[in-house]
Amino acid sequence: MIKVLRLGHRRGRDDRISTHVGLTARQWGTDEIVFAGEKDENMLESQKDIINRWGGNTEIRYAEDWKSEIKDFEGLKIHLTMYGERIDETMEALEEEFENQDLLLIVGAEKVDRWVYTNVDYNISVGNQPHSEIAALAVFLDRMEGLKEDFEDASIQVNPSEDRKLTEKL
Amino acid sequence: MIKVLRLGHRRGRDDRISTHVGLTARQWGTDEIVFAGEKDENMLESQKDIINRWGGNTEIRYAEDWKSEIKDFEGLKIHLTMYGERIDETMEALEEEFENQDLLLIVGAEKVDRWVYTNVDYNISVGNQPHSEIAALAVFLDRMEGLKEDFEDASIQVNPSEDRKLTEKL
Numbered sequence: 001m002i003k004v005l006r007l008g009h010r011r012g013r014d015d016r017i018s019t020h021v022g023l024t025a026r027q028w029g030t031d032e033i034v035f036a037g038e039k040d041e042n043m044l045e046s047q048k049d050i051i052n053r054w055g056g057n058t059e060i061r062y063a064e065d066w067k068s069e070i071k072d073f074e075g076l077k078i079h080l081t082m083y084g085e086r087i088d089e090t091m092e093a094l095e096e097e098f099e100n101q102d103l104l105l106i107v108g109a110e111k112v113d114r115w116v117y118t119n120v121d122y123n124i125s126v127g128n129q130p131h132s133e134i135a136a137l138a139v140f141l142d143r144m145e146g147l148k149e150d151f152e153d154a155s156i157q158v159n160p161s162e163d164r165k166l167t168e169k170l
Numbered sequence: 171m172i173k174v175l176r177l178g179h180r181r182g183r184d185d186r187i188s189t190h191v192g193l194t195a196r197q198w199g200t201d202e203i204v205f206a207g208e209k210d211e212n213m214l215e216s217q218k219d220i221i222n223r224w225g226g227n228t229e230i231r232y233a234e235d236w237k238s239e240i241k242d243f244e245g246l247k248i249h250l251t252m253y254g255e256r257i258d259e260t261m262e263a264l265e266e267e268f269e270n271q272d273l274l275l276i277v278g279a280e281k282v283d284r285w286v287y288t289n290v291d292y293n294i295s296v297g298n299q300p301h302s303e304i305a306a307l308a309v310f311l312d313r314m315e316g317l318k319e320d321f322e323d324a325s326i327q328v329n330p331s332e333d334r335k336l337t338e339k340l
Contacts, residue, residue, distance in 0.1 A: 020302035027297040083335040117333050127197040127317050128328035132190035138305035139312045147297050158253055158298035163287050165253040
C-alpha cells in the first residue's frame, strides 16, 4: 500500500501543481493521496471527477493535522527533497524495506518544516537540483513500482495509437 | 543532444507548470529547452536565474514559430502524449534509435494540434491516464538517460544529507 502526503497546498497559487501531484500519484498506483495546507474543495472535487471517469480506487482527502498523518502512519516514511540522500545510492535498500511494509511518500511545497526531516525514516533526493515535486514523485514511483495500467470501473479509456487520439467509452 | 519543446504556454495560468517543465528537463540532462505559445519573459528570466546559480549549460529560449522547431529538427522526434503508444512496449527500440541521433521531446499543454501527432516519428504515452506533462517528461528522460549529477560553473550546490538542508557556496 502506498500513500502520498502533499504538504503546504495554497489555494489559487498551487491548484494546478497539486492536481498534477495527485494525478501523477494515481498513474503510478498510489492508493491514497492526502493534501495538507489550505483546504481546497474545488481542487479535490476536480480530481475526484477525473477518478470517477477514468476509474481506479485511489482515495483523495484533505487533512488539517498533517503531522498526525506522518506520526500515525505504520510503515516506511520517505520525504522526497532535493536536500536528501541520492536515490541512485539508496533505491536498492529502500526497495527491500518496502517489500515488507506500507510506504508513505511526502512531497512539499516551497518551504518544508524542519520537523518533517527528522520525523521520517529517509530524506531522499531525486536529483539535487531545484526542479519539481511532480517530477520527483513520478520518478521515485516509476523506479519503485512502474506504471499502473488497469483502472477498475472506468467509464472511459485510451486506446494507445501511433498517430491520433483514440478514446473508448466503457 | 536532447532538446525539449514545450507547446502552448499561457502567461499567468501556466507559469509554474512551464517552470517545472524547464527545470525538470534540465535535471535530467536536456541541452536546450524551447517554450512556445505566449511569450513570457518573466518565466524565462526566472529559469535563467536558476541556471546561472545552479550551473550547467542548458539553453532556454522562446520560439513563436513552433512548427519550424519540429520540422527543422534533425533527429528523432517524439511527442509525449497520453494517447500514444505505451512506453513500456517501445522504450527498447527508441533507445536504439537514440544511440545514433539527436532527440527532440515535445510536451503539450491541454490541447495539442493534430499536426503534431502526424509530424513526429513517435507519439509515446507515459501512462494512458490524464496526469502531468512534467511527470511524463521526467519519467521518459529517467528511463532514457537517468539523472544528471554534475552541473558546471555552479555558484551553489547541495551536499546530500540524511536529515537536513545543506548547501555549499562554490
